[in-house]
Amino acid sequence: MGMSVTISAATERDAEQILKLQYLCYQSEAEVRGDYSIEPLTQPLDSIRAELNAGQVLVARLGEEVVASVRGTVDEDGVAHIGKLIVHPRMRGHGLGGRLLGAIEERLRTAREAKRFQLFTGHHSDRNLRLYRKHGYAPVGSHQVDDRLTLVTLTKDVGLLTRTA
Template sequence: MCGIKKAELSDLKEILQLQYLAYQSEADLFGSRDIPPLKQTLDEVVEEFNSGVILKMVNDKNAIIGSVRAKESGGTVYIGKLMVHPDHRHKGYGTMLISEIEKCYPDKCYELFTSTRSLDNIYLYQKLGYTIFARKAVNDELEFVYMEKK
């Protein structure tokens, strides 16, 4: 059985290692390891920890197998870095993590973004009530879709 709770400072190194592993599939969509989640530093994760909420999902051996982050600004909650260990995907854990991060900020407007190539992510977010409100091309290879839930 998995449990979700707020991450502690001492968890951030393990969460960053999970991030490097979990975002390999995203990098594969572009044929490049040059994506922000694979270049993020521990100091940057600590900064996110200090300015928002980071949740962790642990398995029965207390290993972190999932995580999500959020930060509120101007009445909107920005959700990011949803990740589940590749061995534990398609079990509903992403849905559970999004649900829990929304509970940390009740009755707010939520926003997140993902790559247009990440069809599984877009499907998941739409299933959870998020709708696309904008698209932004970063370069010839990368376009983001921005989604919200009110």
């Protein structure tokens, strides 16, 4: 390839690429659930644009292409909610998800004064669960959505942040 992946704040111009990447990345989750009406597959472009203004959205680029993204907000109690960490299937397995996770944690800690991080994933999402545990997250609860899906909530205190180079 010859190009390196860079991580930066998403801009309005990235909204459409984020939406397309999100649609691609959540196909496997929809297949596992047998439900293609899940929110990541039905989210409208205007909603992603609103998220760009409401919180922190980071993208990873390979040249001009958005190949990964993550979103985060911090509530009034200082809990940072991290969501929709997505990596293009051809870019998985190279540490990009971990780099993005570290970058959004740092951004939410410094810009939004987060005290704790929280995220969730499906109980069958072994790759996600391994990634989150590797980065210091611990399961704190679960919620059964339906017969096929239980969401696992994981948290991490700011003091457990791992610094990235």
